[in-house]
Each structure stands twice: as structure tokens, then as C-alpha cells.
Amino acid sequence: MPVKDILIMHENGMEALVPHVADAVNDVLSSFSGNRHLFQIKNMGNWMSKNAHIYKNGEFLLKPYESVEWYLSRAKEAAEKEGRWYNKKQLNASQLIFDLTSGPSCKRMPGWRILMTHHDLYGQDQRGRPLNFCFGLSCENALSVVSTHRFIDGNNRLLLENFKTLVQHEFGHILGLTVPGRINTYELLGPHCQNDQCVMQQQMSGNLAEMTEARLSRKHAGLSPICPDCINQGKKNLSRLYTPSHHSFNRN
Ligand SMILES: [Zn+2]
Numbered sequence: 395m396p397v398k399d400i401l402i403m404h405e406n407g408m409e410a411l412v413p414h415v416a417d418a419v420n421d422v423l424s425s426f427s428g429n430r431h432l433f434q435i436k437n438m439g440n441w442m443s444k445n446a447h448i449y450k451n452g453e454f455l456l457k458p459y460e461s462v463e464w465y466l467s468r469a470k471e472a473a474e475k476e477g478r479w480y481n482k483k484q485l486n487a488s489q490l491i492f493d494l495t496s497g498p499s500c501k502r503m504p505g506w507r508i509l510m511t512h513h514d515l516y517g518q519d520q521r522g523r524p525l526n527f528c529f530g531l532s533c534e535n536a537l538s539v540v541s542t543h544r545f546i547d548g549n550n551r552l553l554l555e556n557f558k559t560l561v562q563h564e565f566g567h568i569l570g571l572t573v574p575g576r577i578n579t580y581e582l583l584g585p586h587c588q589n590d591q592c593v594m595q596q597q598m599s600g601n602l603a604e605m606t607e608a609r610l611s612r613k614h615a616g617l618s619p620i621c622p623d624c625i626n627q628g629k630k631n632l633s634r635l636y637t638p639s640h641h642s643f644n645r646n
């Protein structure tokens with residue numbers, strides 16, 4: 395049976411966070427203990443291929459699709475066009491998702507990807523209206539983009555556990571835990587879980603502290619960060635993923 399790689403990549407300077415992201419992902423995967431052996435987590439670092447640069451008109455430029463830096467530079471360009479870079483230094487998360495799921499990107503790096511940035515992100519709602527910010531954005535069965543920006547406290551320290559809650563939430567979207575029409579879900583910037591204490595709830599408050607507290611007390615009691623409905627949906631999706639007639643589950 396094929397093993398699915400879960401590739402963790404990041405913007406320069408975020409190396410120390412990789413084990414924590416892996417830990418967060420492992421906590422979610424432990425809810426699917428029968429399938430745990432089908433996954434391996436790989437640290438891609440600040441990924442860049444050996445063809446990452448091209449020499450043009452006397453300067454080195456980033457070659458498309460060949461480095462994390464290129465993906466980020468595209469998201470920055472998109473943000474500049476929309477007036478979100480100059481003052482806010484936000485990256486356009488939709489552009490990141492678009493680039494990471496198009497071109498030669500998927501073939502180059504098969505597997506699920508989690509890209510970390512320390513820049514703030516913004517995306518769009520379902521009607522295409524720009525949001526003030528987003529913690530992260532995901533594409534089912536493909537990838538997540540997560541930002542540490544909203545988890546830096548007044549002392550310039552990362553609220554690590556809150557950030558790990560975000561990583562689990564976004565990874566849950568890769569797994570397709572809250573598909574449209576599932577029981578106990580509601581629609582708020584995409585379908586989310588309505589079960590109390592589950593990390594697949596949607597938080598509009600700009601603060602994941604409450605969800606993190608619930609997650610940690612569940613963890614101390616030996617419980618999963620995701621609820622039984624999310625676990626059931628994940629099991630369904632994983633069995634489909636590993637049935638030869640279905641190579642993927644639906645993108646949204
Ligand atoms: Zn979500």
C-alpha cells in the first residue's frame with residue numbers, strides 16, 4: 395500500500411517549529427491508528443530545488459515553482475496589487491494555494507504539504523470578498539498554508555499551543571473532516587464542525603485560546619483533538635483514498 399508523505403515546509407528561519415508541527419499532525423493521525431502506518435512526515439525545510447535560480451539580465455531570479463521563496467514572492471506580488479502588502483505585510487493565501495496546486499508543483503512534491511509562514515495571511519470568503527486576515531487556508535487532499543503571525547504575544551513570543559491548534563484544524567481540512575452535508579457541521583467560511591471542544595470548529599474571534607484549552611485538557615485525558623464525527627468522516631475518506639478505484643477525494 396502506498397505511503398502518503400506529509401511534507402512540512404517553511405519560510406526561512408522557522409526550522410525550530412517543524413517538530414511541533416509534526417507533533418500536532420501526529421496527534422490528529424493518532425485518531426486513525428489503523429491507518430497511521432500509511433503516513434510519513436518529512437521535513438522539507440525552507441525547500442528549494444537545485445534549479446531554484448535563473449540568471450537573467452545580469453541578476454539571479456527565482457525560477458517558478460522551484461522554491462518556497464518563489465511561492466511566497468508570488469503571494470506577496472498578489473498582495474501588492476490588492477494593496478495588502480505596503481501597510482499590512484499580508485500575503486495572499488489564495489494565490490499560495492493556487493500556485494501550490496497548479497503547474498508542476500504537485501508532481502514535483504507528491505504528498506500532502508503544510509507550508510508555514512510568519513507573514514500574516516488574507517484570503518477570500520465564498521463570494522470572493524477579501525477577508526481582513528486568515529490564520530491559514532487549506533485545500534482538501536492537498537495542502538495547508540499556516541501563519542504564526544496572529545499567535546505572537548506582546549513579548550514577541552509564539553503562543554505555541556494555539557498555533558498547534560491551528561495546524562491541527564488545517565490538517566483536518568486536508569483530511570476532509572468537515573465535508574459539506576456531514577452531520578453536526580455548519581457553514582462559516584466553508585463547512586466546520588459544531589461539536590463542542592473539537593478543533594474543527596471555526597473561530598472568528600481571532601483567538602484560538604479557548605479551543606486550545608479544550609484541546610489540551612482532552613490531550614491530558616488521552617482524548618483526540620477531533621470529535622467522533624470528525625474521526626468517522628476521516629476514516630471514510632481514508633478508506634476511499636486507499637481504495638484503488640478512487641485516487642482522491644473531492645477538492646473544495
Ligand atoms: Zn477551517
Ligand SMILES: [Zn+2]
Pocket residue numbers: 587588589592593594595620621622623624
Ligand atoms: Zn469535529
